[in-house]
C-alpha cells in the first residue's frame with residue numbers, strides 16, 4: 001500500500017482528530033477504469049467511482065481524466081459552488097508532498113503578485129520567480 005497515514009494532530013489538540021492520508025500519483029494513476037476512478041483536483045485526491053453515473057457533465061469526461069490531475073479541466077468548466085461543495089463527499093486524501101507540483105506556473109509569484117499588486121501571474125508574459 002503506497003498510502004502513508006500522517007497524523008496532523010500534535011497530541012495536544014482540541015479534541016478534533018485531524019489525519020490526512022497521502023497518496024502517490026502512481027497510486028492514483030492505477031485507478032483509471034470505470035471500476036474505480038480517482039482524480040486529483042488541486043492537490044487533493046477524489047474517489048469519484050460512485051459519482052460516475054450521477055455527474056451532470058456525463059461519465060465520459062470523468063473517464064477521460066481518470067487517474068490523472070483534473071484541476072485544469074475542472075476549472076475550465078466553471079463548476080458552480082454547489083459542485084465544489086460536492087467534492088467533499090468524494091475526498092479521500094491529499095497528493096503526497098513529494099508529488100506536488102506548482103499549479104498555474106508557480107504559486108510563489110502568483111501569491112506574491114496577487115497579494116501585493118493585485119495581478120495574477122497568469123496574466124504576465126513571463127514570471128521571473130517561477
Ligand code: HEM
Nearest residue numbers: 046048056057061065070073074077079080082083086087
Ligand atoms: C468530483 C469532481 C466533480 C464534481 C463534484 C462535479 C460536479 C458537477 C456538477 C454539480 C455539475 C452541474 C453544473 C454545476 O453545478 O457546475 C457539473 C457539470 C459538468 N462537469 Fe463536473 N464535476 C466534477 C468533475 C468534473 C471534471 C473532472 C470534468 C472534466 C472536464 C467535469 C466536466 C463537467 C462538464 C462538461 C459539465 C457540464 C457543464 C454544463 O453543462 O454547463 N466535471 N459537474
